[in-house]
Amino acid sequence: MPRKKGGTSYGKIFLVLVILAVGGYVAYHDGLFGVTSIRDISSSMADQEIRIKGRVVEVQSSADLFRISDGSASIWVHWELDLPHINDTVVVSGVVQTQNIIITLLWIDAKSITPVWIFK
Numbered sequence: 386m387p388r389k390k391g392g393t394s395y396g397k398i399f400l401v402l403v404i405l406a407v408g409g410y411v412a413y414h415d416g417l418f419g420v421t422s423i424r425d426i427s428s429s430m431a432d433q434e435i436r437i438k439g440r441v442v443e444v445q446s447s448a449d450l451f452r453i454s455d456g457s458a459s460i461w462v463h464w465e466l467d468l469p470h471i472n473d474t475v476v477v478s479g480v481v482q483t484q485n486i487i488i489t490l491l492w493i494d495a496k497s498i499t500p501v502w503i504f505k
Contacts, residue, residue, distance in 0.1 A: 411503060411504075414476070414501075415476065415501045415503055415504040415505075416437075416476040416501065419436055420435075420436045422437075422457050422458075423439065423453070423454070423457055423459060424458040426481060426491060428483045428491060433480065433481050434479065436478045437453065437455065437460070438474070438475070438477075439453040439455035439459070439474070440453065440454055440455075440472060441471050441475060442459060444468050444469070444470070444471060446468055449468070450462065450464075451464065451469060453475065460491060461493070462479065462498075463482075463494050464495040473500060474501040475498050475499065475500055476499050476501060477495050478495070478496050478497045479493040479495035480494045481493060
C-alpha cells in the first residue's frame with residue numbers, strides 16, 4: 386500500500402529527537418543552564434559541589450590557582466593539572482571551600498574544568 390503524501394515518518398521524528406538531545410547536551414556542557422552565579426556563592430555553601438561558568442581573568446601557576454569571572458563577580462579556583470589560559474571561557478565543577486582569617490576567603494576546589502565549545 387503506498388504511503389500518503391505529507392504523512393509523518395518515524396525517521397523525521399527520530400532525527401528531531403537526536404538534534405534536540407545533542408543540542409541539550411551542548412547547552413549543558415557550555416553552561417547555559419545548571420550553573421551557579423559567582424555572586425551567589427557564600428560561606429554557607431561550604432563543602433557543596435557546584436558548577437560555574439566564566440572567563441579566566443588571572444592565572445597564578447606557581448600556586449595552581451586561576452581566577453574566573455562571570456560578569457557578576459569573580460572567584461579563585463584551585464586546580465593542580467594544566468591551568469587554562471587568560472580569556473579562556475570554561476565551566477568549572479568543584480567544591481566550595483572557605484577559610485576564616487580576619488575575613489572569609491572563598492574558593493573552588495575544582496574537580497573538572499571543561500572548555501566551552503560554542504556558547505561563550
